Amino acid sequence: MESTSSTSQTPGEPETPGGTQLLRLATAGSVDDGKSTLVGRLLYDTKSVLADQLDAVHRASVDRGLSTPDLSLLVDGLRSEREQGITIDVAYRYFATPRRSFVLADTPGHVQYTRNTVTGASTAQLAVLLVDARKGVVEQTRRHAAVLALLGVPRLVLAVNKIDLVGYDQSVFARIAKEFTAHATALGYTEADLLTVPVSALVGDNVVERSAHTPWYAGPTLLEHLETVPVEADPHDAPLRFPVQYVIRPRTAAYPDYRGYAGQVAAGSVAPGAEVVVLPAGLRTRVARIDTPDGELAEAVAGRSVTLVLADELDISRGDLIAAADRPPRLADDFDATVCWLADRPLRAGARVLVKHGARTVPAIIGELSSRFDEQNLSSVDGPDQLALNDIGRVRVRTAEPLPIDDYRSSRRTGAFLVIDQADGTTLAAGLVGAPLPVLETGVARPAASADPELPSDERALVSPGP
């Protein structure tokens, strides 16, 4: 088994050995709760660590006068990050066990937590939230859970870490578990979506191996849960969404009339014969063939990159969306959305921006700012003057051309968009179409059980949803 890691990058679509299922997960927690150590422990105990990486960790640990290897070194790979002593960006790791493959977005716990959580968790099917058993559920735990609920992450695990430091005390664990479950259910999670597990990342209790120190804990270890938790709905239940990335027209002697549309199935599935509609034009046709470099396919499901050949010759260009004819998205040029503001300069009503949705980018104006999410009280503040860095708020978006949009809660991939600076092309915000704020008073709806069963390879879907 092998692990790969990258920081602030999108890994390629990982292989799933033996056709095992893929689980995308994110971690979140406050500084020093032990995320890096926990992820290091997962990699180490699942033997997902290469020998040379392990040697380097042993050497660095000895240099620091440690008697046992510091597993967080496996994770905190960046030199600058070690120098600052703080994890600086989202790191993606791939690891596998015989039962399942995992792509893990490790998000740091310092002040930029909203931005990083949004980045890391936007495509996650499960998030592991950490708390320090000595501190229990803290304000940041509540905020993280609220942001994860907003992002529609369907399942949460609370890892009550450093359980060794409270003497493996069952009552401490029970109190934290109760408080967290109450908070998460108020955000819309059901108990079936939640697991609370007592762990020591340092010692290894209940991460991969069951611990003899916690005979009172009957649940699964963290890895057992990750290996067995149900992964999303059947892709066939979701309607097809296929943003056209490239029009392929070779016009060579061998292929004089070939015309195909290349892209990635963003949601649902497609098979030859399927009736589709091309948006925004509204043209209807059928899928004639699904091409790949390895030959034709009888079907392609979400996450698969393919070229569609259609039955009719239509005027289709990059940025168009091919969608299920019976369940198309709505075309809108004026819609409500929740945005996570990621720029240093604040957002004010009337801002002229670009909106990037799927493979299409259009000019837009942010109309009124209707409310801002108050993370302190999990409530909403009406009519804010502005949204500052890391703020989450409800806005009105008016685009120069209609976009084929879904509600984020029914399709995380096609319900998300980016707000981009017109002048320099930097990302200003991640946007979620329709998604209400995760405020407690209004008893927000439960997080979306995403219609995207196999989320696409783009790990940073909200922050860079493809070319």
Ligand SMILES: Nc1nc2c(ncn2[C@@H]2O[C@H](COP(=O)(O)OP(=O)(O)OP(=O)(O)O)[C@@H](O)[C@H]2O)c(=O)[nH]1
């Ligand atoms: N006793 C004990 N110490 C732990 C445990 N897990 C982590 N630690 C220690 O807690 C400290 C913080 O651990 P890290 O893994 O670096 O914390 P982090 O959450 O990744 O912090 P960031 O790098 O800011 O994201 C280190 O000194 C770890 O050795 C645990 O289960 N028990």
